[in-house]
Amino acid sequence: MRIHSTALIRSTIAVIWLIVGMTLLTEVSPEFKSFLTQFSSHHWIGKSILSAAALVVSYLFFKKFKESNSVLGGVFLVIGSAILGGVSIFSFFLWHFLNK
Numbered sequence: 001m002r003i004h005s006t007a008l009i010r011s012t013i014a015v016i017w018l019i020v021g022m023t024l025l026t027e028v029s030p031e032f033k034s035f036l037t038q039f040s041s042h043h044w045i046g047k048s049i050l051s052a053a054a055l056v057v058s059y060l061f062f063k064k065f066k067e068s069n070s071v072l073g074g075v076f077l078v079i080g081s082a083i084l085g086g087v088s089i090f091s092f093f094l095w096h097f098l099n100k
Helices: 005-028 030-039 043-062 071-098
Strands: none
Touching: 005 030, 005 043, 005 071, 030 043
């Protein structure tokens, strides 16, 4: 079985932003955090399970599309998404800390 690199890149980017969204949502919504805790034993585990499932589902979805010729461009998009996602989470917690 050959790995579809474009599908993997797109799926990785989608999951990065899903994790960013879930991380921020757990901080502002006690209901969502409670849902994740009820879904598993801890909200971190719940986020991990949902992220792994989203990676598989989105990979299978994006696998239907044409493979890209430029994998390197996709790698830069993944790196950029990881950096921007990390900066987004850090900025939110910094803002939250300064406004308490």
